[in-house]
Amino acid sequence: MRAAGLVVWQAHQAAARILKPGVSTEQLNQAYRDTFTRCDATPLFLNYGGPPGFPAETCISINDEIVHGIPGSRLVEEGDLVSLDTGCRLNGWCGDAAVTHAVGSISVSHQKLLDVTLGALNLAIELMATCSRWSQVAKEMEHLVKSAGFFVVEEMVGHGIGQNLHEPPQVPNYLSEALQGSEDFDLRPGVVLAIEPMVNLGTNAVVCLDDDWTLVTDDGKASAHFEHTIAITGEGPLRLTGPPSEEELRELPDWLQDREQWVIW
Ligand code: MG
Numbered sequence: 001m002r003a004a005g006l007v008v009w010q011a012h013q014a015a016a017r018i019l020k021p022g023v024s025t026e027q028l029n030q031a032y033r034d035t036f037t038r039c040d041a042t043p044l045f046l047n048y049g050g051p052p053g054f055p056a057e058t059c060i061s062i063n064d065e066i067v068h069g070i071p072g073s074r075l076v077e078e079g080d081l082v083s084l085d086t087g088c089r090l091n092g093w094c095g096d097a098a099v100t101h102a103v104g105s106i107s108v109s110h111q112k113l114l115d116v117t118l119g120a121l122n123l124a125i126e127l128m129a130t131c132s133r134w135s136q137v138a139k140e141m142e143h144l145v146k147s148a149g150f151f152v153v154e155e156m157v158g159h160g161i162g163q164n165l166h167e168p169p170q171v172p173n174y175l176s177e178a179l180q181g182s183e184d185f186d187l188r189p190g191v192v193l194a195i196e197p198m199v200n201l202g203t204n205a206v207v208c209l210d211d212d213w214t215l216v217t218d219d220g221k222a223s224a225h226f227e228h229t230i231a232i233t234g235e236g237p238l239r240l241t242g243p244p245s246e247e248e249l250r251e252l253p254d255w256l257q258d259r260e261q262w263v264i265w
Pocket of ligand 1: 096097158159194196227
């Protein structure tokens with residue numbers, strides 16, 4: 001799963017390098033497609049849910065779009081929040097990760113939204129080292145987001161991941177009724193989860209657009225999304241979609257050798 005996760009990481013780096021005002025979302029998607037082709041990995045989002053299914057390798061969701069935005073001719077603008085979510089399968093195993101980028105300068109409230117959403121992901125990963133049940137982690141994620149005055153998206157949740165992109169259990173980013181009942185689960189070595197808080201600035205009401213994919217905020221205000229695929233090991237949580245070790249880096253192409261240029265989350 002680490003091999004698949006490292007391809008996902010590389011694809012996100014490729015897209016981050018071309019992300020600037022004027023680039024189209026289709027061009028960003030092409031960066032993902034090219035990376036998967038180069039690495040002989042199978043994109044998992046293309047045709048997902050089909051036929052016909054999702055029409056691209058990556059979900060690209062801008063500003064009030066929460067998740068599942070479809071790449072196309074839309075051009076990225078200064079001040080946009082661009083969420084990029086992708087996954088692939090390599091040698092039978094899957095990886096899934098998402099990041100929200102600020103394009104140029106953004107407002108204080110948008111920066112806080114990014115910080116809190118990423119903070120919720122990092123808090124979850126940290127707590128997975130010590131908590132025995134997911135409900136304990138979800139409760140703390142929800143508390144962090146609400147304390148900041150923001151809203152956890154409840155319609156979409158994280159998930160187990162392994163040989164398939166979406167496996168049980170469901171992994172809510174808040175203390176859902178299900179988590180207080182029979183759908184809570186143990187955090188123990190061997191468990192692998194895609195953890196993906198989605199946080200809205202002004203509401204937790206969401207709407208699906210006529211394309212039947214794009215989920216947007218009901219109030220038109222911004223949303224953010226960060227995700228990593230995390231394995232619980234005997235030594236603690238491991239970011240399977242995180243940056244390369246020294247040893248792994250030696251196998252990666254030249255353009256990735258400069259750490260200063262990495263986008264880390
Ligand atoms: Mg996911």
